[in-house]
Amino acid sequence: MSQIELQHIIEQIKPVSEEKLAAAQARFDSQAKPVGSLGRLEEFGSRFVAITGKDKVAGKRVYTFAGDHGVTAEGVSAFPQEVTPQMVFNFVDGGASINALARHAGAEVLVVDMGVATDFEDMDGLIKRKIAKGTANFAEGPAMTQEQAIQALLTGVEMARQAKADGIDLVGTGDMGIGNTTPSAAIAACICRLPVEQVTHRGTGIDDEGLARKILAISKGLEVNQPNPQDAVDVLAKVGGFEIGGIAGLILGCAAEGIPVVVDGFISTAGALIASELHPNVRDYIFAAHKSVEIGHHHMLHKIGQQPMLDLGLRLGEGTGGAVAMTLIEAGLQVLRDVLTFDQAGVSEGADQ
Ligand SMILES: O=C(O)c1ccc[n+]([C@@H]2O[C@H](COP(=O)([O-])O)[C@@H](O)[C@H]2O)c1
Numbered sequence: 001m002s003q004i005e006l007q008h009i010i011e012q013i014k015p016v017s018e019e020k021l022a023a024a025q026a027r028f029d030s031q032a033k034p035v036g037s038l039g040r041l042e043e044f045g046s047r048f049v050a051i052t053g054k055d056k057v058a059g060k061r062v063y064t065f066a067g068d069h070g071v072t073a074e075g076v077s078a079f080p081q082e083v084t085p086q087m088v089f090n091f092v093d094g095g096a097s098i099n100a101l102a103r104h105a106g107a108e109v110l111v112v113d114m115g116v117a118t119d120f121e122d123m124d125g126l127i128k129r130k131i132a133k134g135t136a137n138f139a140e141g142p143a144m145t146q147e148q149a150i151q152a153l154l155t156g157v158e159m160a161r162q163a164k165a166d167g168i169d170l171v172g173t174g175d176m177g178i179g180n181t182t183p184s185a186a187i188a189a190c191i192c193r194l195p196v197e198q199v200t201h202r203g204t205g206i207d208d209e210g211l212a213r214k215i216l217a218i219s220k221g222l223e224v225n226q227p228n229p230q231d232a233v234d235v236l237a238k239v240g241g242f243e244i245g246g247i248a249g250l251i252l253g254c255a256a257e258g259i260p261v262v263v264d265g266f267i268s269t270a271g272a273l274i275a276s277e278l279h280p281n282v283r284d285y286i287f288a289a290h291k292s293v294e295i296g297h298h299h300m301l302h303k304i305g306q307q308p309m310l311d312l313g314l315r316l317g318e319g320t321g322g323a324v325a326m327t328l329i330e331a332g333l334q335v336l337r338d339v340l341t342f343d344q345a346g347v348s349e350g351a352d353q
């Protein structure tokens, strides 16, 4: 049943209109500046207009998906698992980095419990959608069942639909989960068909021995589970995470609903990779916020077919880079709305205008 529901959502994803993109770019080109001189700000503005039909952002929201990971038993993170719920409390209290940067961007933050290994009371700003109390250790068997993977994807879709209903027209992805750079690297290695060493890095800051354990855990996980690189749901189920599934579903849902989605760092991009493997048009709705310090990140972005907007040395997650990148889309839109044409400004055009 839910497999059919997922298929139905995927079928709704349309390509972004080339005509609308060209019309927005033509407006930039008519403005009193050398053609293309605002570089990628023009691309950001044009793409937002082509996706939404609007030249101003009405509402911004970051969804930070949280989950725990059985693979932490392999000693793959510099931090203990209890940090995941502790940070969830920090998010809903407004005291985390994502809260500061979302405030800066004028975005709301909603936290989605996809699979934290702790029970939460009802709290403002927390959406309770726990699938299980953490994934199973994928070094020994599948992280989750296929049904749970689909449930995670559909939960993300539900968030995109809610965003649409609430008048949100720019969504950001975020993640929190101690150990989650390990499943993200496993997804990258599998789908990009790269050696584990080329996509595995230090996450929260593990030392050389930790990095060796992490590479081994991922290699074991790929060997034991044999995820099919051509079946993104299979990859998510065998070596993924609940929050990664939520992010992938959010991105699918945004593409289906016609909402531009700003994808944060390494973990969010693993979600974006799963989503874009499920439908080739998904990439047109994705704004890749930044280039993470994680060495595997650019390989996934390359496979998706998007360039990072920023390179700030970020490696935090939570949605932080996405919140910053939202402001650049708005910068492009402000130019689009405000800058006069050559005619209007009484400025002489160049020979090649
Ligand atoms: O998004 C990124 O690029 C990123 C890079 C490194 C670490 N993180 C965050 O750090 C946590 C995972 O790191 P680790 O070492 O526990 O796998 C998780 O909560 C992520 O949000 C995030």
Ligand SMILES: Cc1cc2nc[nH]c2cc1C
Pocket: 079, 083, 087, 175, 176, 177, 204, 316, 317, 318
């Ligand atoms: C403190 C802390 C905050 C985080 N935010 C996202 N991942 C994180 C990991 C740690 C350890």
